[in-house]
Amino acid sequence: MMRFNETPPPPLHQITSLSNLTSTMNNKAQIQRASPWPGFPTSKSLGIFGDANCMEQLLVHCANAIESNDATLAQQILWVLNNIAPPDGDSNQRLASGFLRALIARAAHSGTCKALTAMADAHASTLAIDTHKFTVIELASFVDLTPWHRFGFTAANAAILEAVDGFSIVHIVDMSSTHCMQIPTLIDSIAKRPDGPPLLKLTVAGFTEDVPPTxxxxxxxxxxxxxxxARSRNVVMEFRVIPWSSSNGFCTLIDHLRVQQHLMYGESQGEALIINCHMMLHYIPEETLTMNSNANPSTSNPFESSSPNSSLRTMFLKALRSLDPTLVILVDEDTDFTSNNLVCRLRSAFNYLWIPYDTxxxxxxxxxxxxxWYEADICWKIENVIAHEGAQRVERLEPKSQWVQRMRNAGFRGIPFGEEAVSEVKSMLDEHAAGWGLKKEDDDLVLTWKGHNVVFATAWIPS
Structure with missing residues (x-):
């Protein structure tokens, strides 16, 4: 096992390409350092590796080395990354630094590369991600900084207002990662309804895990x-919170809603049921599960009656459909973090998460x-995607195309956002940096940054 103070790497100014670097690393010559990792001075000769493509390739080589338990090669690559990706550098360097921390954490969590585990222990204080607990005012200001969440809020609220027109009771089921930050604006809009505000029921899916923002x-x-x-706006509102865990796929929430529907049977003709899913459904595990063989096949609960090859996401959407909602809004990030292959996941995350760093x-x-605070939340996401597996890896984003197919398979039909929604989203984007944009894809709206898809918003009704 190689220690951290044993021989310096070959002169890096002699390395002219990434393949040359990889070849040099693969000779596995022991290397010595003048000072312990990670505190060495940055060499100007490392500048040739400072662009995003080279950093991505270095991270990929490092991930492969960790997965193959090659501590010597992994450590050499980490030395290079540590010198070209300071945590206070430019956006690409800070992005790579986040992945560097996550790879070291993976080695520590998985027990592979014992030398890297020792490295993580030695630098635990610098590797720890300190996410911030927000006050309500802080979180509201935090959400307003970019369109990342405001885009979905604006599109969803416009669609909801249109869908609940004429209903005397509006039941909003809010499954959101931002702790109801969307709701005050919705209350304001509902309060201005020409025929007077409806009774507003709000059921919130409360996270039991500490997922940023907290x-x-x-x-x-x-x-x-x-x-x-709501009372200050002359809106009568009822509030309920249903705790949920990502591991059970919202089944507690679905059971609660089904009971409420049963109690309201015959009295709910004037009630609109709105399911608002804002960047939370991707926390439902996407793997195929083996169901309880003793489940009663005659039950009306799709969580119990689905086939052995059903996944929790499929089961949840079918359960939603059984509630016959007036409208379902699905907003999420448009990328794919579901691969079981670490390198595929790393590439996908690296080529998506440059966006928040750039903005x-x-x-x-x-x-x-x-x-x-903002970058700590991104680093938490990177570490969860890279360093964890199984039930601990909860950041399992899927692209819009996959969610569209899931919704159709569950018995929903997509509907377009109205002109009012599009106009309001455009007005909101005018308040932010010029790099943000809006595009329409079929019935859906997509937020972009410098032309790259960031977040999508879709609207659905039972087909």
Missing amino acids: LDLSYEELGAKLVSF IDTFLPKGSKQRQ
Whole structure:
């Protein structure tokens, strides 16, 4: 096993290409360092590896070395990455630094590459990701910084207002990763309805896991604030929170909604049921599961009656369809983090998560607290995608095309967003940096950054 203070790497100014670097690393000559990892001075000769493509290739080689338990090669690549990707560098360097930390954490979590495990232990304080617990005001300001969430809020609220026109009772089921930050604007709009506001019921799926962004108060306290805000707008609102875990695929929530429908049977003709899914469904595990063979095939609960080859995502969407909702809004990030292959997942994440790092430079000054909070949340996502497997890997994003197919298979039909929704999204984007854009794909809306898909918004009704 190689220690960290044994021989310096070959002169890096002699390396003229990535393949040359890989070849040099593969000779596995022991290398010595003048100072312990990771605190060495940066060499100007490392600049040739400073572009995003080279950093991605280095990360891929490092991931392969860790997976094959080649500590010597992995350590050499990490040395290079540490010198070309400082955590306070430009957007590409900070992105690569986040992946560097995640790869070391993976080695530590998986028990492979014992030398890297020791490295992680030695630098635990610098590798730890310190996510911030937001106050309600802080989180509202945080969400307003970019269109990342506001895009989905704006498109969804416009579609919801159109769908609930004429209903005397509106039941919103909010499955959102942003702790109801969308709801105050919706309350404001509902309060202005010409025929008067409906009774508003809000059922919230409360996360039981600490997934960023996190809030510093309970859902009960948050609900009290929302009810008070609604009252100030002359809207009568009822609030319920249903705790859920990503491992059970929202089955507790579905059971609760089914019970409520049963209790309201014969009285619910004037009630609109709106299911608002904002960047949360990808936390449902996507793998095919083996179902309980003792499940009653005659049950009406799709979570119990689905075939042995059903996945929790399929089962959840079919369960939603059985509730016959008035409208389902699905908003999520348009990328794929579901591969079981680490390198495929790394490439997909690297080629998507450059976007938040790139946007940060347009609206947050270097060294600001908000920037630290923002990037800590991204680093949490990177570590979850790269360092974890099984039930611990909850960031399992799927692209829009996959969700569209899932929704159709579950018995839903896509509907277009109205002109009002498109106009409001465009007005919202005018408040942000010029790189943000909007495009329409069939019935759907897609938020873009410099032409690259970022977040999609889709609207569905039972077919």
